[in-house]
Structure formats: structure tokens, C-alpha cells
Amino acid sequence: MIDPIEAALGFFFQAKHVECCRVFHGRGQLFQGLEHVCLDWYAPVLLITAYKSNIDIDAFLTVIDKADLHSQITSILLQKRYEEGAPVEILKGTVPDKILALEDGLVFEVRLGKQQNSGLFLDMRPLRSWVKANCDGRNVLNLFAYTCSFSVAALAGGANSVTNVDMSKTSMRWGLENHAHNRQDVSLVNQIPYNVFTSWGRIKQLGRYDLVIIDPPTRQRRSFDAEKNYGSVIKRMTQLCNDRADIIATLNSPFLDQQFLLDKFSKNAPAAEFVESIPAAEEFEDKYPGKALKILRFKYRERRRLT
Structure with a gap:
């Protein structure tokens, strides 16, 4: 079922990326069965946002590891939007207190794991x-x-x-x-x-x-x-x-x-x-x-x- 996610990860991480970006947009309803999943890149952190609990974490970690050809990902986080308070689980690495996300030559501070939204849409x-x-x-x-x-x-x-x-x-x-x-x-x-x-x-x-x-x-x-x-x-x-x-x-x-x-x-x-x-x-x-x-x-x- 996660083949589209594997394809998106493989395509994105075949090159090095320093700018923040959405890697997979399941909420767009273009991938049947994956409408509840989004992946965002805030170098060097990959954030998985899940709106339902039916997430195969082991399968995700396997395809992410396979896609990370340039060893860019130091942390993987899972935000459980289906739970009260949208808590974040650390799947790999640690949660930095602050991440400075780069976009179009500008820097924006994002905070993952402390509130529902990261601080940058x-x-x-x-x-x-x-x-x-x-x-x-x-x-x-x-x-x-x-x-x-x-x-x-x-x-x-x-x-x-x-x-x-x-x-x-x-x-x-x-x-x-x-x-x-x-x-x-x-x-x-x-x-x-x-x-x-x-x-x-x-x-x-x-x-x-x-x-x-x-x-x-x-x-x-x-x-x-x-x-x-x-x-x-x-x-x-x-x-x-x-x-x-x-x-x-x-x-x-x-x-x-x-x-x-x-x-x-x-x-x-x-x-x-x-x-x-x-x-x-x-x-x-x-x-x-x-x-x-x-x-x-x-x-x-x-x-x-x-x-």
C-alpha cells in the first residue's frame, strides 16, 4: 500500500535537499488508502504526519532508510494527529529544540513536537x-x-x-x-x-x-x-x-x-x-x-x- 510513498521518497532523496518541502501529500486524495499520511522535510528531520492510527512504522522506516542515499535524514518523527494534542513520537534520532528551515534564501524557525503546527505552512x-x-x-x-x-x-x-x-x-x-x-x-x-x-x-x-x-x-x-x-x-x-x-x-x-x-x-x-x-x-x-x-x-x- 505504501508504494506511492516509496516512490516519492526515492524521487526526492535521490538528490540533496537543504530547503524545506512537502515530500508526500496524501491529504490531496490522489493516492487511495494513503489519504491520512503526509511527509515533510525540514532538513535534517523527516516528519511523518498521520491522521489515522493504521501506520506500519516498520515498513515506513524500511522505505525511508532505502531512499536516504546521501544520509541526509538524522531524525524521523511521527506526529499522531488522531490523538488529543497531536503528540510526536521519535522514530529515529532526537527532536531538536529549534530547526531553522531554509526557503528561497530566507530562514524560518520551526518547532516540531511542541504544538500541532510547525510554525511554517x-x-x-x-x-x-x-x-x-x-x-x-x-x-x-x-x-x-x-x-x-x-x-x-x-x-x-x-x-x-x-x-x-x-x-x-x-x-x-x-x-x-x-x-x-x-x-x-x-x-x-x-x-x-x-x-x-x-x-x-x-x-x-x-x-x-x-x-x-x-x-x-x-x-x-x-x-x-x-x-x-x-x-x-x-x-x-x-x-x-x-x-x-x-x-x-x-x-x-x-x-x-x-x-x-x-x-x-x-x-x-x-x-x-x-x-x-x-x-x-x-x-x-x-x-x-x-x-x-x-x-x-x-x-x-x-x-x-x-x-
Whole structure:
């Protein structure tokens, strides 16, 4: 049953890799019987994420050892997402306290085994690249900033300033560490470690923005629900955006498609015109693209009164 995993491992590890990457994406439902398994590479650690308990660990270790031609893997971890707290079992080596993952010349700290998520969403790699390439001289607003990977990309791309907003103080401190790892000037960064919905005054006070990134969780207990709250966030864009600002809106719900976002913008920010969809990282191919990650870019055009 694990033949597709063996093939993916063999293909990936035939060369040396220093950059983080998803190696096998079972959640994309392209491999029958393996929908519950994903493999991620954070050199030198291979992380197996399992959403069901029917994992043949010995078989996995055998195919991994066979594939590791250049002896790149020093640690193998199994995250049990089917158990409360998503605990991590060490299958080989040790769990480093911190791993500095490399992506597109930037460094991001990931922490494996301490919480459900690593601190870096690998499917967002193309968006980080877009941000890095399109931020020169711009003021950036990063809503639901998590560990501030977009902020790191923005400063790397020459942004004048970045305002990060996220209610998790732990994640925001983590974000500052990410900036430090990249030797970036944190005086260009404004951190607002509070709920987005109670922070609009402070966000507006820091000025209008040339790029706004809206990257919320689909549903976060007591703080955000995409169906109920996304429209109210979009409605604020008219107060926050400079003319010709870019607005990036993401959605990672299997129950809400791209049209959901298009409708929300049409209703709440009609001056924002849809420009394009930005794809997720190519290794996150999905059998049902409409249920996978959606990344949409809009261009805000300020409506001036005729005189």
C-alpha cells in the first residue's frame, strides 16, 4: 500500500535537499488508502504526519532508510494527529529544540513536537515568493500573522514597513525571532498582539497600506469563523488601502470555494477588483482543487468623486 510513498521518497532523496518541502501529500486524495499520511522535510528531520492510527512504522522506516542515499535524514518523527494534542513520537534520532528551515534564501524557525503546527505552512511558499518580489517600497498589513513568515518575506523584498496583527502573543514573539534569524531591521515592524476585531483603530492609526494580506484560520474558537466574519474584515479595506493597493485573501476550507471570497469582496469591497489566483506549492496537488487552499489577489482602486 505504501508504494506511492516509496516512490516519492526515492524521487526526492535521490538528490540533496537543504530547503524545506512537502515530500508526500496524501491529504490531496490522489493516492487511495494513503489519504491520512503526509511527509515533510525540514532538513535534517523527516516528519511523518498521520491522521489515522493504521501506520506500519516498520515498513515506513524500511522505505525511508532505502531512499536516504546521501544520509541526509538524522531524525524521523511521527506526529499522531488522531490523538488529543497531536503528540510526536521519535522514530529515529532526537527532536531538536529549534530547526531553522531554509526557503528561497530566507530562514524560518520551526518547532516540531511542541504544538500541532510547525510554525511554517509549506503550501504558502509561492505566496511568500510573490510577497518578496512585490514589496519594494510598500507599507504592508499582515492580518492573522501567525509567526510572521509573510512579514519576513516583505522585509526581504524591500518593504518600508510591516504591521503584523495576531492575537497569539507566543506566535508574535516567534515572528520577531524569525526576523532576527534573517538579520532584519525590526524597527520597520509594528507588532499588534491582539484580536484583529478589537485592533482596527490601532491598525488605521499606523497608516494606509499598499499591500494587505488576510490569512485567517477557517475557524478559530471564539475569535474567527470564515463564514460569519470574513466579510467584516474585507469591509475594512476601504479604510485601510491606498489607491492601487494589492489585497491578498486566503481560504483553506474544504467547504468554501473560491466563489465564496469573490462574493464577499463584491459585496463588502466592490472597489477591489479580482486579478488572479496564486497557486499553492506544487507538491500540494489536490484531487479536488476547490476544496484545497485558495489564494486570491485583488487590486483596490479608490473611487474619487467627480468635480
